[in-house]
Amino acid sequence: MQPKRNTWQREAVRASLAEAHGFVSAQQLHQVLRDSGSTIGLATVYRNLASLADTGEADSLQSPEGENLFRSCATQGHHHHLICRSCGDTKELSATVVEEWTQRVGAEYGFTEIEHVVDLFGLCERCRAAGRE
Amino acid sequence: MQPKRNTWQREAVRASLAEAHGFVSAQQLHQVLRDSGSTIGLATVYRNLASLADTGEADSLQSPEGENLFRSCATQGHHHHLICRSCGDTKELSATVVEEWTQRVGAEYGFTEIEHVVDLFGLCERCRAAGRE
DNA sequence: TTTCTAAATGAGAACGAGTATCACTATAGC
DNA sequence: GCTATAGTGATACTCGTTCTCATTTAGAAA
Numbered sequence: 001m002q003p004k005r006n007t008w009q010r011e012a013v014r015a016s017l018a019e020a021h022g023f024v025s026a027q028q029l030h031q032v033l034r035d036s037g038s039t040i041g042l043a044t045v046y047r048n049l050a051s052l053a054d055t056g057e058a059d060s061l062q063s064p065e066g067e068n069l070f071r072s073c074a075t076q077g078h079h080h081h082l083i084c085r086s087c088g089d090t091k092e093l094s095a096t097v098v099e100e101w102t103q104r105v106g107a108e109y110g111f112t113e114i115e116h117v118v119d120l121f122g123l124c125e126r127c128r129a130a131g132r133e
Numbered sequence: 134m135q136p137k138r139n140t141w142q143r144e145a146v147r148a149s150l151a152e153a154h155g156f157v158s159a160q161q162l163h164q165v166l167r168d169s170g171s172t173i174g175l176a177t178v179y180r181n182l183a184s185l186a187d188t189g190e191a192d193s194l195q196s197p198e199g200e201n202l203f204r205s206c207a208t209q210g211h212h213h214h215l216i217c218r219s220c221g222d223t224k225e226l227s228a229t230v231v232e233e234w235t236q237r238v239g240a241e242y243g244f245t246e247i248e249h250v251v252d253l254f255g256l257c258e259r260c261r262a263a264g265r266e
Numbered sequence: 267t268t269t270c271t272a273a274a275t276g277a278g279a280a281c282g283a284g285t286a287t288c289a290c291t292a293t294a295g296c
Numbered sequence: 297g298c299t300a301t302a303g304t305g306a307t308a309c310t311c312g313t314t315c316t317c318a319t320t321t322a323g324a325a326a
Contacts, residue, residue: 082242105253106253116252117254122248
């Protein structure tokens with residue numbers, strides 16, 4: 001649900017999320033905020049991230065480890081992600097091919113109300129060059 | 134890692150997994166086994182599911198709630214799933230289109246070692262007919 | 267068959283992400 | 297400024313999963 005009041009905490013979460021390069025977890029964001037002197041609480045970070053995701057201001061996805069990750073959302077509408085598993089840097093992808101395939105396969109098996117999870121994890125050029133993994 | 138010994142516990146997990154119709158959680162499987170009189174431990178169920186997934190005998194995926202789900206694997210090799218969100222019934226899909234797209238997009242952005250998560254959730258014909266959701 | 271040893275197990279403790287609770291704080295409308 | 301209540305924050309809690317470690321046991325060797 002949309003919040004009815006603006007608080008500095010909500011603004012801090014929004015700002016901190018915008019500064020992050022890729023997807024970050026609530027815990028990471030909380031740590032960054034605390035490290036920079038904020039007294040914001042963990043629960044508040046969770047609450048605000050959830051509501052930002054709810055309004056479409058932020059994207060959220062599950063990491064392979066099952067953690068919820070958030071990102072300040074650049075592109076409007078449905079899209080997918082290509083995420084560097086080392087530095088978290090993210091490209092937003094539109095994927096007509098995938099959408100079409102999704103619908104076709106769903107229909108073929110008589111499934112309706114298809115939702116799809118399509119995310120790519122890889123190693124970006126910079127991280128590969130730096131020998132990270 | 135592959136286990137070096139065969140135990141009745143491992144066999145029980147394998148059998149119970151094969152009997153389940155769709156994806157099940159470790160906890161569910163443990164409950165089923167205990168209910169049928171087994172004294173198997175929860176940790177053992179987790180261990181064996183993980184190793185079955187490791188050897189390719191079982192498929193695993195994350196539910197939208199972040200739980201790890203497992204399924205006795207019918208098809209060899211890489212494939213995706215179309216899962217009924219009501220009854221858990223699952224179709225295995227091969228998706229050359231998606232694999233190609235994955236590689237192309239990865240290369241385009243200079244990403245390497247691309248892993249992809251592609252799973253479809255929908256409502257199967259039977260469940261739709263039954264008015265479930 | 268008996269013996270031996272490390273792999274595997276099981277009970278429960280520990281862990282970590284996320285949620286709920288609830289007294290307190292501070293925003294926004296008056 | 298005053299007030300009602302949305303929002304906050306410390307912390308307790310839930311729940312899935314992993315770890316620990318004493319005990320059991322598969323399977324090789326004698």
